[in-house]
Amino acid sequence: MLTYRDIATALYDLQLPADVPMLIHSKQADMGEVRGGSATIFSALNSVAKRLVFPAFTPATQVIPLDGPLNNGVRYGDGDNGNGDAVVFHSSLSAEAGAGQLADDFRLLPGVHRSNHPIYSFCGLDVDAAILSQTLADPLAPLAALYQAKGWVIHFGTDFTESTFIHYIERLAGRRQFTRWARVGDCIVACPNMPGCSRGFIPAENWLETTIRSVSLNGSRIRAYPMNLVTHMLKTRLEQDPLALLCEEPGCAPCSAIRLDYGVESN
Numbered sequence: 001m002l003t004y005r006d007i008a009t010a011l012y013d014l015q016l017p018a019d020v021p022m023l024i025h026s027k028q029a030d031m032g033e034v035r036g037g038s039a040t041i042f043s044a045l046n047s048v049a050k051r052l053v054f055p056a057f058t059p060a061t062q063v064i065p066l067d068g069p070l071n072n073g074v075r076y077g078d079g080d081n082g083n084g085d086a087v088v089f090h091s092s093l094s095a096e097a098g099a100g101q102l103a104d105d106f107r108l109l110p111g112v113h114r115s116n117h118p119i120y121s122f123c124g125l126d127v128d129a130a131i132l133s134q135t136l137a138d139p140l141a142p143l144a145a146l147y148q149a150k151g152w153v154i155h156f157g158t159d160f161t162e163s164t165f166i167h168y169i170e171r172l173a174g175r176r177q178f179t180r181w182a183r184v185g186d187c188i189v190a191c192p193n194m195p196g197c198s199r200g201f202i203p204a205e206n207w208l209e210t211t212i213r214s215v216s217l218n219g220s221r222i223r224a225y226p227m228n229l230v231t232h233m234l235k236t237r238l239e240q241d242p243l244a245l246l247c248e249e250p251g252c253a254p255c256s257a258i259r260l261d262y263g264v265e266s267n
């Protein structure tokens with residue numbers, strides 16, 4: 001069973017810079033059992049970083065309309081069976097299960113503030129300006145603010161398909177963004193400028209190898225990288241190859257839409 005000392009020592013070994021915000025991606029289950037659970041991990045994180053951000057996305061609020069913008073990475077009308085199950089966004093709605101229990105426990109900590117985007121909210125501790133910067137039209141604004149603050153990304157056992165920050169680099173490189181729709185109160189709200197699919201992000205792990213710091217923890221790995229350096233490297237790569245980091249899943253609507261922008265038909 002992992003202890004506070006195990007986790008704090010691993011984080012210390014990453015030699016993270018002091019006083020910069022950290023965007024955390026986590027899947028606690030990958031780390032095995034932790035004595036004291038999430039509270040222990042938060043204490044260990046706090047020993048190396050005071051300013052923390054977790055994604056708290058809520059895709060369960062989404063509905064799919066019958067019609068909408070062209071080449072929008074969605075199959076209109078597909079929501080016939082699922083739209084009725086869409087939940088109404090509210091500020092205490094749990095983050096998606098895929099974000100990990102740690103992310104959802106973080107949401108409930110004293111002092112943590114959450115942005116109010118109905119699909120793409122973030123929770124932050126001592127990063128109010130970044131959290132408040134998000135608007136419906138600019139869902140990635142918190143990532144831009146973290147980048148400006150020389151933030152870092154930490155992956156607790158997760159691979160790069162969880163890297164929300166790469167979506168920000170995609171946008172900087174000019175990649176197509178999408179409109180989605182979510183239930184808010186009695187209304188359906190359009191959410192423009194949303195990122196696409198992250199299932200093709202794995203190759204970035206090799207491309208960024210020289211910038212990623214990594215430590216082992218109970219058979220899992222904690223990896224960390226600086227946003228500014230990674231942004232420079234990946235943006236250049238995406239500008240040279242606009243189809244890089246798209247997934248190969250047959251029928252992936254967002255990746256197909258981006259390929260179509262460059263005249264490439266998907267299978």
Ligand SMILES: [Zn+2]
Nearest residue numbers: 197247252255
């Ligand atoms: Zn895809």
